[in-house]
Amino acid sequence: MFSNKTIVGALVGVAAIGSPAFAQDFNGVTVNVLTRPGYVIAGPLIERGKDFEEMTGAKIVVTEVPFAEIFPKIQNDWATGTNSIDVGVFAAGWGVELDAAGLLEDLDPYVAADDKIDLDDIAPYFREFGQKVGGKTKLLMVDGDFQMVYYRTDVLEEAGLEPPKTWEDYLDVASKIHGMDMNGDGEPDYGSCIFKKRNAQSYFAIQTFAAPIVQTSGTAQGFHFDNATMKPLINNDGWKKAFELYKETGKYGPPEELNMDIGDTRALFKAGRCGLIVEWGDPGTLQLDDDATAIRGKMLAISAIGSREVLDRETGKLVPVTKENAPYSVDGINYSPFAAFGGWAGAINKGADERTKAAAYAFLSHMNQSAQSGVDVTRGPTGYNPYRISQLASIDPWVEAGMPADLATNYLGAINAALDNLNMSSDMKIPGAQQYTGVVLDTELARYLADEISVEEALANIEEGWEEITEDFGRDEQVAAQALALGG
């Protein structure tokens, strides 16, 4: 009798051998993948899925659903035993809730038999935070994510301004360049562009604003909760300031910014209409696109924007940055680059049959291996950002892909600086993460931005909403999950 583990090991062993060797091994197997809509993220899965089918016989079917429906659809499908989805490609941080429900396949046995995955080449943060849950590999990255600020070098030079270091600087620069013609079409353009539409991804940007104000003593400290009690750390002057700064950027943004999703702001900055933007790693490569000639090589990244004031957690008030209260601060400024979203990663449904799981792993490994991912991350439309050390070590592949050398140096430098920052802030990685941020934080933020409620009301509502979620999942369980997530 062979145990399931033996069968899996055998299948994985076959799958892990070079591509020609596993030709036909997965004949008749169909792997159903669910992810976000559009070419971004889904496109490369489809394209490489065809290659994979030719090599192995396994058919890769990619289903695309709106961003907000990805997680509930997967959770619903896997928890109810429908099992129409074999692989979910979603935010790395969401995996923990699925794993807590026992829905994720443990990938360690597959990884152990895979000599091509080379996990040591994956940057430690993405390897340990993104791919692992409870110390076991449960996901494989296809993308690495940090939110950064990008600025137009030509516009700031023309205005005689320095790139911003703090959020106050950001507002100052935005106010001074707002209304300038930045693309030569005779029309006034915008100082700052941020995607602020509700039910989209605005809730990540506000965390990028809050992180350097609230988190001061390292990644394990976190900036959402008091880790010991899981009491929300949001109804205080730190988050209040972040909300106010975030709202004020709207004065220097497009008039319809509150209804703009990330695709809308990307169209604007590619058309040369934005002086400053808050974004993930994508603008680095997107400016190489054919429709981005107005900004090619002109948008440089800033690893993190900081704050001269930080939250005193005892009093809930803001205090000036010192080396005592913010040991990682530099020149009186506290920085905390935010790993927003944590990167897109693939997870396998534990309820799928063994052969499908083996084929699914082989496909995710194929996507993750440096031979494929090293190419994908240099192409802007894929939406994939670098997450392997080899991708971040040299500018050569980037220059070969068409990126100007100085832009490549800046771009990789910014991502490396974020990864190396000991005060880097993590996205939530506890059960209910999507509810905490994607629903409660997002809704109250949107209502504050629309002047429906005051900042005090928004923060009080978020505090109450987060407490309800914590109670639902169990406070002790959440304390344990938070400790595991932040390594505290």
Next chain:
Amino acid sequence: MATNENIRQPEFSRAGVPFGERLSEWVDRHSGTFFIAPAVVLILIFAIFPTIYSIFFAVSRVRFTGDGLTFRYVGFRNFSKQFFGSSEVHFLGRTDPVSIFGWVVFAIIVIAVLWWLIRSVKRSTWVGMIGRTISAVMAIFLSWILCASLLSGNAIGTLYQTLFYVVVGCALQFAIGTGLAFLCSQPISGKNFFRVVFFIPLMITPLGVGYAMRMVADVTKGPFQPFLSYMGLENWVWSTDAWSARFVMMTGDSWQWIPFIFICMLAALENIPRDHVEAAQVDGASSFQIFREIIWPQVLPVAVTVLLIRMIEAFKIVDLPNIMTGGGPGSSTESMTLHSMYIWRANDLGSSAAIAYLLLILTVVVCASFFNYVVLGQVRKARA
């Protein structure tokens, strides 16, 4: 006894009739039940059962686990937080502070409702009084929220956003739809062409309408951009202002649903006997008098029924605000259905079910009140 036996139906006392014949007669007698049974069973399975099952969701916190769904009973917490908890302002709107104007209007409404209720005591049965009391309680509750939020200068929540789409939207749609139907019932050239044109929007899927409206209403690239620019409104953005966003939403909804009112009212108008109208014309009545005295009373039962159906549908508005604004700015265009959908999408099935039940209660009470006190009233009036 003999008398009793004599009044029995013949088929019950036909001893000696073969079993097959008796069975056939029994089946004949119950044929109505047999014919209707499949439909009733289907309704029970597909409508009633899920409705009852969802009560378990509404009083529970539901978690997804490897073994399926787990329910934890939380009583009415999913409901109470819509009125007193973290979702209060989202659902009801801001109800503090209440202006003097708000207090005055609320007092007037309460007095009027109580007066109506007291007057009903003499005329209604006890069953009728229960219904009227429920209607009165709902009227007072809705009045309080209206007076404390909108009439006091505070923001409204998803409750009144839904009622805005229902009351203002349906009134507008009814007025325009009836007007167009009246025009198309007149002997004008090309009326068949207009009938088809006016009916087309109803055949488009709401998602399509949403995306079309989003493009039409785009202030930077849409077809009205030159006009807005000419008017000096190039910087005006409807989607960032609560009320303009609601009106754009209502306009899109009206564009789709005016044809429904139009087609129903056209059918009603064309069924009015021509001799009544011609007789009035011979008597020298003006067009307005003919409409008011002849046409309107005859189409009134149809009109209020159509309005009722449209209201029930309007309570469920979800596609347009979801596509055009995602419920924003803030939650300004979010209907109760959309609110429920967003929470459901986050897998908070308990709260989603609770909001769905609140919507059900609101819809049933408002529409039943409208039916009892308006529709039936107009039908009785028309018959008289």
